[in-house]
Amino acid sequence: MDNNEEIKETEKISINKLNECIEENIINMSPSVDYNFLEESSKIMFQGINITNERQIVPIVLFNREKAISIVLKFFESLENKIWYNQVKNILLGQDKNIDINIFNSKDIDPLEKDENGFYRYSGYSSLECKPNSTKSLIKILLKEEFEDVYEHIEKDKITLEDIYIITHEISHTFDLGNNEKSRELSSLFVEVTPFCFENMLSEYLIRKNIVNERIINKIEQRTIADSIRDARTVWAKINLVKLKEREGRLNKENIKKILEENNISDALYVRSILSDILACNSNIDFQARYMVAELTAHQYKKMYKSNRREATERLKIHCEKMMNGNSSQDDVKLIGYPINEKEVLKVVNDIRDEKNR
Numbered sequence: 101m102d103n104n105e106e107i108k109e110t111e112k113i114s115i116n117k118l119n120e121c122i123e124e125n126i127i128n129m130s131p132s133v134d135y136n137f138l139e140e141s142s143k144i145m146f147q148g149i150n151i152t153n154e155r156q157i158v159p160i161v162l163f164n165r166e167k168a169i170s171i172v173l174k175f176f177e178s179l180e181n182k183i184w185y186n187q188v189k190n191i192l193l194g195q196d197k198n199i200d201i202n203i204f205n206s207k208d209i210d211p212l213e214k215d216e217n218g219f220y221r222y223s224g225y226s227s228l229e230c231k232p233n234s235t236k237s238l239i240k241i242l243l244k245e246e247f248e249d250v251y252e253h254i255e256k257d258k259i260t261l262e263d264i265y266i267i268t269h270e271i272s273h274t275f276d277l278g279n280n281e282k283s284r285e286l287s288s289l290f291v292e293v294t295p296f297c298f299e300n301m302l303s304e305y306l307i308r309k310n311i312v313n314e315r316i317i318n319k320i321e322q323r324t325i326a327d328s329i330r331d332a333r334t335v336w337a338k339i340n341l342v343k344l345k346e347r348e349g350r351l352n353k354e355n356i357k358k359i360l361e362e363n364n365i366s367d368a369l370y371v372r373s374i375l376s377d378i379l380a381c382n383s384n385i386d387f388q389a390r391y392m393v394a395e396l397t398a399h400q401y402k403k404m405y406k407s408n409r410r411e412a413t414e415r416l417k418i419h420c421e422k423m424m425n426g427n428s429s430q431d432d433v434k435l436i437g438y439p440i441n442e443k444e445v446l447k448v449v450n451d452i453r454d455e456k457n458r
């Protein structure tokens with residue numbers, strides 16, 4: 101999108117819609133989340149690292165389906181802690197009685213098609229879905245839509261490197277999935293931490309085993325970081341607009357402009373991109389906060405893992421157990437790298453930035 105188009109597109113932002121959206125975000129706020137700390141951390145994160153609005157291009161690396169699945173399996177088998185491997189094997193072979201997996205192409209989508217457990221088989225994104233009051237879960241993997249042309253014209257049934265990350269990510273969600281609604285609610289802010297840690301270990305594995313060039317892995321990591329920073333920006337803006345709305349009753353152009361200017365945000369395009377990100381996303385602050393929290397934690401976890409793989413995976417195992425039982429606290433997540441105060445957040449953010457610029 102060039103600048104003119106972007107301006108045209110974002111001028112459509114309606115103040116009414118923004119008010120409705122923030123209203124909904126307020127309704128969805130959770131009493132167990134410390135929004136002041138989230139506000140501080142998100143600010144440190146998005147102001148500490150510059151990102152462009154364009155998404156990083158990651159070179160397409162293709163594998164046939166068998167090879168892709170075998171890479172995922174061998175990765176889990178290579179981990180110092182073996183507890184996850186059997187579960188992954190059973191899931192991928194369709195032998196886990198509680199977890200089904202569905203890997204599909206967007207052209208296969210019939211969004212209304214249900215399976216025998218009542219799950220909608222397909223959706224426009226990859227996810228792990230669970231049934232309340234049931235032990236059944238379904239992992240859905242939507243193969244990269246943006247490469248549809250490649251599938252059509254070059255080779256069908258190929259899986260990209262990014263799909264391998266998505267498969268690893270969604271399966272990792274099953275390792276710490278709480279067994280009831282209450283535990284899921286309590287640990288909700290940390291729900292993306294485990295998958296992000298596994299993605300980082302996958303990167304380390306792919307480089308160590310010379311499966312993929314380090315340069316390409318770096319691009320994938322940079323993209324994940326950029327996405328999390330954008331999430332941080334949205335979290336920060338949403339919390340500030342929530343406060344503004346609670347204080348002044350209604351958001352309007354003037355009070356929004358004022359609050360952004362107080363934080364040195366005045367560039368019109370930048371403001372519009374913040375506001376359109378808010379409108380484009382789920383009306384729940386925690387939703388974006390999860391990815392930001394996961395990136396901050398997983399970055400620290402990666403360092404821990406590089407210096408002592410056994411110790412790091414042992415800690416991750418304990419984290420998964422606590423999450424599963426619904427008794428995970430901030431202090432527990434700290435053991436795998438979650439920065440629990442502003443000073444620590446700043447340290448991690450500086451670290452991410454230095455690595456990015458290296």
Ligand SMILES: [Zn+2]
Binds near residue numbers: 269273292295
């Ligand atoms: Zn996830």
